[in-house]
Amino acid sequence: MATPGIESMTATASCGSTLSAEQLALRVDAVLNDNLYWFPVRHHSAAVAHHLETVITQRRPKVVFLEGPAEAQELIPYVTDVDTRPPIALYSSYRDDDNVLGLAGIASASETIPPRFACWYPLLSYSPEYVAMQAAARVKAEVVFMDLPHFAQIKPASSPPPAPGIDAELSARPPQATTDSDHLFAESGFYQSLAQAAGYKSWDETWDTLFETTDRGDPEHFRRELATFCAAVRATIAPERLVQDGTIERERHFLQTIRTKMTDDGLHPAEVMVVCGGLHLFLDRDDVAPPPAAPAGTVLTTIVPYSFFRFSELSGYGAGNRAPQFYQTGWDLNRSGRGEDLLAEYVVSVLKQARQDGYPVSSADAISITQNARMLAGLRGRAKPVLDDIQDAIITCCCKGNPADEGLPLQRAIDAVNIGTKIGKVTLKLGRMPIVSDFHGQLSDLGLGELFDREKRINLDLDKRQPLDERRSIFLHRLGFLDVPLAELRDRQQPDLASGLLFRERWALRWSPKIDPALVEQNLYGDTIESAVLSKLQEQLAVAGHQADLVCGHLRKSIDMDLPTLITEVQDLCGVAVDQDPAFASLVAALGHLALIDRYAIYRNLKRAELGDLIVRCFDRACFALPDVASAPDEQHAMIVNGVQGLAEILLRYERGDASGFSLDRSLFVEHVRTAFNQTTVPYLRGAFVGMLAELREVPPAELARQVAAYAQTSADQMVFAGDFLNGILAVSRTSVMLGAEPLVVAIDQLLRSADWDVFLMMLPRLRAAFELLQAPQVDAVARVVARQYGLSADDAEELTELKTSVAAATLIADIDREVSEIMSRWSL
């Protein structure tokens, strides 16, 4: 599988024309022999960074035009500051305050909410753009960002429909992040043909084979090779795709920036360099159309520390790098003249990680892997192994089975070593964005500043009746709502009121490198934590529409986050949602939220009467909705049974007099449970409904036994459902089972005696599941009845429960159990 040379291929443009290798070479020569010096890059490529650094150092230009966001020009000195350490990201946000694009209500939740857009431009220490900025600073060259601001690419609502052949949905989509062109490479006809001929499985593999692992010799040779490749790719991309992608508009901005700067400063072409994605080398130099103007609005730019994980494709960041740490290691080793050690260093790191995770690998494996990787590379036509070869070799030599099963721990070790844990740092000279300053100020006021001094987890027990703790709770709830990963609520009040910890909260706090980027992202909503929370909650309320559970959940959040100005508004919205939402699950969840809020009513000065009215309306509607779900599919059964239990708990609580001023209609609930029981044909739900009626004393406990016993008289195909029926009963019924244990045991005994072996085997899993629902005292009670039923005395029963295992054996079992738990925990199982 030799790699086909570019010179031997013919690029067929999607528009139908065919370019010969000679025509491509002419096109490349025209660009490379231009008076203006163009250097092609691929973002995050260490090989490109190496050659680019050499070229800038040799040419010593006065100005370097770089494919960076023009609106972030002011940030360049902070990027090259000695205290700034990659990985970092340039961040740019735009808020259309006056709706000049007409996208309010289209790109935002409602017409009153301004649309917001943001982009990240991440940089690694081996990103060509970062290395270019550093090299330019060393030779005292000025760097000019020439890329079109991302918000200038957003199509206003009034823009005409796209031309035929252009995907309307794609072209209407705002730019997502950075200026990566990898997708265009992967889509091109040239790449597709090349990959098929050479057997490349991915664009990353292709790039690494052709450019990343090649000798770091003559930069001009590298530049020509890459330019030729990019010329062939560009020739085989449909022109309309470049329009749709925004590439053409961006290139117009490149040209305008270069021309204006050179004219204004009187620069000679030999004094400047242009560094941009390889495809842009072949932009239309005769295109005189101006780029789109940037719309008015609020623009904020800053630099934030980034992490390798955020860079990795695993984090979901589309324009990422598949193995930031792997390429970092290669970059570092090459700079210290040890580039050949990459294979060994990487393999040893993976095996070390795998061993730490309990995967059995040896040094002999390391030797086999390196041999195997080199041979695979040779077979695949490569001079040196690329990441794909090494990973294949690791799986081949170490995974003793299915890679997707037995090989999972090994795959996790590979991922961990590929990604790494490096975190960036930004110079303090840059200053902070207002929302970040507000965050740090509040953190200090609340006595939580020590978190940033020690990178360790802190557990915080709060009693919200204490003023400081209350403020801390509000702050942490607000951060959680804004997705700022500082704290995690461990003990939360449950909607079902099970915990009873109304005023107490336990939080786990830990500093994370994701905090600053998360805060910066929220600046679109406001300059302070509180204003951001208010804007974001309003947006989410607009999205929630008439879903009672979401709206009532937001009411609860607004109380947790102490937003008195919003509470009344949300309470009104809750009433509308409850009246309009017909879904049982949503209504039950909403009722849970409301019941919990009711317990805060006095503490938070809520209007209790209005809340009571809301609870009654929600309860009534949930009762009416119950028969609608009596024939719901399997996957909803657990939700239905939980919902019925939740309704019963709330009914009983208010019956006990916890609330004042209103009461819930017990007869309405009983009537609808009975209706649902009569309507459903699902044994599990039938069991749950009749169990609930027994729990409410609406049917005697003996009736449960009678219903179970009735299965003994049915045919085999009906009898197998007895386990489901019993499971339903025990899922909701506690007291009534204890009261009716004797007849229930007799009924089950009768059922089991009637069942033949196959039917018994089919019933068994559900029967077991049913009895596992019982708590220890209930199990003991049932066991005593069974013992009596079979004539066992109390002494016999004692003997049966006596522990026969030795203490040493029990200790050993406990130790093994603990070790297994630790390993599984490390594997995130």
Added chain:
Amino acid sequence: MAKKSATKSDESSNSKSDSSASAVSDQLREPAEIRYADQLEALRQNDSDPRPRAWRLSPRSVLTYIIGGKALKAEIRGQKVDVPITRKFFGDDGVVERSIVTLASERALLLIGEPGTGKSWLSEHLAAAISGTSTLTIQGTAGTTEEQIKYSWNIARIIAEGPKPDNMIPSPTMIAMRGGALLRFEEITRCVPDVQDSLVSILSDKAIAIPELPDANMLWAKPGFNVIATANSRDQGVNELSAALKRRFNYIYIPVVADQKTEVEIVRQRSTELIAQYELPVKINAPILQMLATVFREIRQGKTSEGVSIKQPSTTLSTAEAIGVALDAALHARFFGSGAVTPGDVARNLVGSIVKEDQADLAILKEYNTLVARKRGVTDVGWKEFHDTLAGQLP
């Protein structure tokens, strides 16, 4: 096709060119090195890459032989012809690359996967391409003994003459070691652990000790010797390899074919070959093959293309099973039908493939026929015939 021009006057020759289904031989089944002799020879004549010692072809040519490539000009039996190199193994080419590299390394190769995923097929072709012989094979069973792996003696001659090298009966392992060839060990996990472990010294020392012959008490393997074993992943845990043996093998997992297009192509190619082998004058049309592959895929995955969830059977519905159904359908069409394979022929031969160990799988087939095939039959006469025939086969 080279074979057609070369074998016209030599019908009884063992040399067949490729996968051409019209090949006629006195042998029911020929080993790969005979069946594909012309392709191997063409690759040899065009091979300019370096070869590991004792290999008949370079690794790259072995790869081309298995995954297919361009037609090669070669001189076959005195005639210059173009020999197409057909694809033998469908699926992830990376599996083949990793297998070849392993065989060129210190470690042995264990191909593991569900039944019918092509492990033995790949093993046979690797041995044919690398060593020129795929017949040095041990079939692992619960009754396989250490003697079958190493060597045994001609008892009559031992009694008469005592232990002498000439009185030894060499095993396929020993022949492979002497000739620097590949040994194939099929279903290695069917053998009991003690017997499996007799391979440890063969794989680590590359030698067999023969204590009965004081003057020649060691047989050393020649360069080129290695082992390709296969194991069924459903047997994992029955007679799992010891840690010592595991270390000496590189495991390569062969997954069930992932996409419909590839599965159809495999069934088409293999069933065409088998139909030719059985000299059946029938052809299975593309829509029938599509239907067969669709049924297998949907029942295997428990989901239909319309998104209907169905139950999955206890049997592994491998591509090999689908090929078996295709051949049975062709046989049925030839001897009991109209001569053309119909959807009814496919349906008629499906039950035996899907319902094997567990009679509950009958209900699964019935569910598929009722929920999926019947609905499709409303608008498609082929599916209607399939449904009606299958309904008649099910109790």
